[in-house]
Amino acid sequence: MRDVFIIGVGQTPVGELWDQGLRELGAAAIHDALEDARLERVDAVYVGNMLGCLNGQANLAALLADAAGLLPAEAWRVEAACASGGAAVRAGALAVASGAYDAALAVGVEKMTDGAPEQVTAGLAAAADQDYEASHGLGFTALSALLMRRYMEETGQGREAFAPFAVTAHRNAAANPRAMFREPITAEAFARCPVVAAPIGVLDAAPICDGAAAVVVCSREFLGPRHRPVRIAASAVATDTIALAARDDILTLGAAARSARAAYHAAGMRPADVDLFEAHDAFTIITALSLEACGFAPRGQALRLAAEGCFAPGGKTPISTCGGLKARGHPVGASGAYQVVEAVLQLRGEAGANQVKGARHALTQSIGGHGSVAVTHVLEA
């Protein structure tokens, strides 16, 4: 495989962006990424998006190629539930690795706030097994609640032990001008917050929001002196059963673990070599399980290590340094692309107040459907 590099990143703010639709958000992120790469155009665009049907819009890749002035570029949409943005980056990397293009663009975009709450809930539940889970009322939060309850039962820890993930995410987001929630929260506020689906509280959960993030990828031959390349040292996707009930052990995110192992192997690295980790912290329980799947904590130990500050700024493996899904926001089909954008900024030394000093290797992991699909990237400065 040819080596693939990231030479441009772009992102919109994340939030309830009532004055912008899929078209405006996607085109803005594409424009920023091309400008960052000092390119006028690319000939291939891969669009990560999960909930376009909420907006009545299929064929979103052609729409964005059009809106961004990139016609007649190759363009199609990639969907892997909440991992769609990560999978779009994977598609772009494959296109360049194949030799089909010397440069390509991946953009993740989501516009969730146009849907009525029950539509958004139903749309997110579609990531689960419709026949055996979602149609019986087991939605996005309810399934995560089952995982969290089981984790608490097995480890003997209370809900308050998950606080460090939310507290750190909000603290990191306070320094990110594009984050949705820029107010720090306390462990006390976390403990007292309203319950959504017990034991999940509102501060365990990422918000409904809008946003778009884009990356320009290219071949080694394409690199010029104007670029500040970050190499995609590994890109790996794995799947697990779509129904939680079909798993031997619901506390092992098999797809996350396998894609992480494959990525470490391809990059010739171990977890200890990772300087920062962009985690899929859609719920605090998913953060814990993802950390364990990626080898940053032994099974059942993620909360203990979090309490010790391992994943906070200055810790052994800082996570979600720009606020993560929890506080930067989780426009679902865009989040995997935001993770890559934020990791690139870290590896370039451009992460501002949240900069991890001397960061050379970053891991990003985008998870869809309660672990039924995971996309893991290793990025190298």
Place this chain on the structure above:
Amino acid sequence: MRDVFIIGVGQTPVGELWDQGLRELGAAAIHDALEDARLERVDAVYVGNMLGCLNGQANLAALLADAAGLLPAEAWRVEAACASGGAAVRAGALAVASGAYDAALAVGVEKMTDGAPEQVTAGLAAAADQDYEASHGLGFTALSALLMRRYMEETGQGREAFAPFAVTAHRNAAANPRAMFREPITAEAFARCPVVAAPIGVLDAAPICDGAAAVVVCSREFLGPRHRPVRIAASAVATDTIALAARDDILTLGAAARSARAAYHAAGMRPADVDLFEAHDAFTIITALSLEACGFAPRGQALRLAAEGCFAPGGKTPISTCGGLKARGHPVGASGAYQVVEAVLQLRGEAGANQVKGARHALTQSIGGHGSVAVTHVLEA
């Protein structure tokens, strides 16, 4: 780029398949394609699907990897409106060309009959520009009707001149045991059929239906004596404006023409070298425009050449030899994969009563959103 070959094809019958859902249809096509390739498994699955939200099912690639026993394979969905199946084949080809996998699988699947008619209509309209077309009532058929009316105006031909496309499609489908409509129709029946959106009649249009088709692709190194490989000599995707109103000339399908030109160039071929053409005959007008975009007829001449029998069995360039979208059926996100499956059967000499003698080169073209995206493949025996 590494050469990519097709070594296995599978397809379900097309029709109103009330006893099968996305899971059963997709898994059946995958199973058949793997068996045809004499493989137990592949490690990557790319799923073409457009209307999954009608079924309340996102994350369909993980679901099918699971249902087909292919976990923990890489799996994500590809969507490019009605060209989704073609784009999934493209994704599989890129994955193998990149060196990421020696073998991969692309499957197109659609389950349209579970939706209420107004839901299906709205779902298909989402391929158009929601902000500027669909939300004003310009749906799938209405937009094609605008194209047809303009074509009739420019060429001075009546609706009856489109009859050969529908008549040939139904005649071809009569010999295809997997086709939805196996009854031949007459030009008189075509002329008399009920109007859907003037000038489009019900016999101009492909049906709402269910189905799945799959192909196994692999590298040259992977080929063994047990395989009967068909080479993907070219694979090209191009886009055009999503809104018809934004085009300088609505009778030139720019994306179709550009992707065809790119495919001919990559394959070192001309239209005259093509032994059969799997056309995107969702409406008779789209057949005509696709034939002209691909160089099989000069502008405005497709109907005249059709009347002369150029596109019928035994003609210069037989099209839609298994019945096409019109009569085999058009399960939208699957159709592009069906085209490739049927072309492979022709190139292997396994097309039965519809066999094109001595076929060595086939062109397939899958079109989404009234020409806003087109996927063109050249296959070589």
